[in-house]
Amino acid sequence: MQIMILDLGMIRTNGSNLMENDKLWDKGKSLNHNLTIFGKCSSIPYGQHYYNSELPILVCLCDPNPPNFSINKNMINNKTKIRNILLIGNAGKGKSTLANVLTGTNEFEESTDPINGTSKTKAKEFEHEKIKYRIIDTVGIGISIQSTEEILNKLKGITDILSEGINRILFLTNGRFTKEEVEAFNLLRNVIFDDRVTDYTTIVFTNFAKFKDEKACEKNRQGFQQEIGKISMPLASTAIIYVDNPPIIGFMEPVARISREASREVLLNHLRTCQEVYQPEPLKKFRKMLDEFNSIIKDTIEAVENVDLYYKTNITYLGEFITTRRVIIENIEERLEEVRKYMGDRFKSSVVSHSTLLIGKGLSISGIWFPPLMVPGLALSTIGFVSAATTDISAILKENEAYKSFEESHAKDKEKCENLEILQEELRNLINKFKDIRPRFVISEYRKQNIDRNKIEVIENVMNQILGEEIEPDVDLNNNEKTKYSTSQETVRAVVEGICKLAPSPLSFYCMYRDHKETKNRDSLSDMEMTIKDFREGLKVLEEKQQQLNELYETIKRCEEKIAKLT
Ligand SMILES: Nc1nc2c(ncn2[C@@H]2O[C@H](COP(=O)(O)OP(=O)(O)OP(=O)(O)O)[C@@H](O)[C@H]2O)c(=O)[nH]1
Ligand SMILES: [Mg+2]
Known part of the structure; x- marks a missing residue:
């Protein structure tokens, strides 16, 4: 043979x-x-x-x-591979009890009434005859499940385990299967398992006192198969075993222990044969879908954290910028006042010096006809000329000094603006990265199948709040750089004027008029006035933005709290 x-x-x-x-x-x-x-x-x-x-x-x-x-x-x-045994079945059918019996522990809560049953899926590993098992006690799988979402929602806690594959599904019952149980099983088969599921499923009749009596078991088996065959052919061909795990209470405790021990043997004998691993395609897909959604959650959390960090940086920076700008404005105002004063002083001395110059010129010209007037005339002209030139030059030098300080402040402000621009650019990039997560979320199967309404809503909410239209990180500042004042131009003008003033001309009248005009209207003054105006307007924008960012930051913090609960 x-x-x-x-x-x-x-x-x-x-x-x-x-x-x-x-x-x-x-x-x-x-x-x-x-x-x-x-x-x-x-x-x-x-x-x-x-x-x-x-x-x-x-x-x-x-x-x-x-x-x-x-x-x-x-x-x-594979000797080292753990065998996953999934317990399903209606409430009170004895899943937790069976888990205790198999693992030889008391870790699964055996309920005394169907309302206060197991509330959380739990898994426990144990080893028997060098085979490792993992018993997974589920909640509400296998009972009147209404929808795909409901199944997937209930399974999401154990997908890690299930993705390794299942060696056996123990479908617990303690009597006749109800129509709802059969329908729930069919739904399970269609949604997360496939047609092969019955090859990997064993119907376990609990509460079967005659479980040691092979004849009684066989009789029940045949009767059950006939009955169930009328509503579900696949279930009719499923393996069936019988156990009895009475509660360990009261005077029946020793009997209960013996019965449980015998049931354990039946179960382990059966499970020993279950070496083949069942990895149904839908479960793999579900696992993939869950992984994908978890990566969306992870990326969203990361994006929110980054946005939080940048908002915080932006807010701090804006605060510093606002303070600095206020100081800069004050500084420019002081310089403006100084230049105004220089120009005012220049006008006053311009009146005196040009009057002297004009009188001197008048006396000098009269000296042609009356020579004794020539010398005082020339003397007065010289004094007037020198005084006018000195006043002009001194005013220009002081003005130049003040203007330089103004330009330095302007440059400092410009640097701050540029830094703010960089920060905002980074924030914009981060928000764009965040925006990239949204399409992934929108097309995610997890969302489409509405698996976990709460998680989906939180993500949706966070995305809407952070990516909502109200969030525009840009601060548009008008930092006017076009200044009209030029020191060299002013110097050249003063020199040319000086030369012209030497000639017998009425230029002095014009100079006095011009100096008067320039106490209020001069390029350096208008540059500073314009800058102060722009900076003040910018300051308002900055303050508004700071306020807005502070409010948004609160929103981000709230989003962060909500999203943190998802992990
Ligand atoms: N006599 C007897 N009682 C059992 C058997 N299996 C479970 N019970 C009892 O049935 C009740 C419910 O058992 P559990 O193991 O909590 O049932 P469950 O399926 O985990 O219930 P849920 O957690 O609500 O889904 C408990 O009081 C158990 O002691 C059995 O085989 N025989
Ligand atoms: Mg239970």
């Missing part, structure tokens, strides 16, 4: 380990020498599974015409 070995876990032929991959069948075909098989392996009909005590080994009698049989990689037992 030839024996075909399909799962070559620890089986050795002639001493060599045949742990192999998907080419097992080919390998099996070529095996025509003696096999050493650990464990018993007699009279096993084709296709029947056999498990030795240490490791599951699948053997079957070889068909002379082997069926087109492909070996699922998942069948290759």
Whole structure:
């Protein structure tokens, strides 16, 4: 008799380990020498599974015409891999109790009434006969579920575990399945599992006192299969086991313990065979969808934090800028007053010096006819000329000094404006990055399927608030740089005027008139006045912006608090 070995876990032929991959069948075909098989392996009909005590080994009698049989990689037992066992079923059917029985603990809360049942999905690992198991006690999966969203919402806490794959789904019941339970199971099959789900599902009848009586179990099994077959064919072909895990209370405690121990054995014997991992495509998709949404949340949190940081920086900077600008305005006002004073002084001395010059010129000209007037005339002309020139030059020098200080203030303000512009540019970039998250959110399946209304609403809200139209980080400042005043121009003009003043001309009258006019109307003065006006207007804009940013910052803080709760 030839024996075909399909799962070559620890089986050795002639001493060599045949742990192999998907080419097992080919390998099996070529095996025509003696096999050493650990464990018993007699009279096993084709296709029947056999498990030795240490490791599951699948053997079957070889068909002379082997069926087109492909070996699922998942069948290759990985000793270290944990087996995920998912418990589902209506409230009060005994999921938490069964989890306690299997894990040999008391960590799952066994409810005394269906209303106060388990409120949170919980998983616990344990090891039995060198096989590691993870029992996942769920909440409300498998009971009158109405919609896809509801299932996905309930599963979202355990997707990490489920994405590893499930070895067995234990669907608990303690009597007849209700129509709602069957419908809920069908919905599960359609939404997160697939048609293969029944191959990985075992219906566990709890509260079955005769669970040790094989005949009673078989009778119930047949009756159940007939009944369930009328409403669900897939469920009719599902494996069924029977247990009884009575509550450990009162005088029945010792009996309950014995019963639970026996149930545990039944369960573990069954689970030992469940080495194949079930990874349904919809669950993988769900996992992907969840990952995608979690990355949206993560990116949103990061974006909000960055925006927060930049708003804070902008607000601080604006505060400093406002203070500096106020000082700058004060400084320019002082310079303006100084120049006004210089120009006022210049006009006063211009009247005296030009009058002297004019009298001197008059006497000098009279000296042509009356020579004794010539000398005083020339003397007065010289005094008047020198005095006018000195006044002019001194006023221009002082004005120049003040103007320089004004220009320095102007440059300082300009630098602040440029820095603000850079900060705003960065903020704009950050907000644009934030905007890039929005389309991802809008098209995300998680949002479309409305899986977690609360999370979706928070993200939506945060996006609307932070990316809302009201947020415009730009501060448009009119920092007028076009100044008219030029020191060199003023100096050239003073020199030319000086020369002209030497000639016998009425230029002095014009100079006095001009100096009077320039006490109020001079390029340096108008430059400073214009700048003060612009800076004051800018200051208002800055203050308004500061106020607005402060309010927005409050909004961002609130958003941050809301979004932090999502993680
Ligand atoms: N006699 C008997 N009682 C059981 C059995 N399984 C559970 N119970 C009892 O049934 C009640 C509910 O059991 P739980 O394990 O809390 O049920 P559950 O499915 O986790 O319920 P939820 O958490 O509400 O979904 C408890 O009082 C258990 O002691 C069983 O096999 N036999
Ligand atoms: Mg429970």
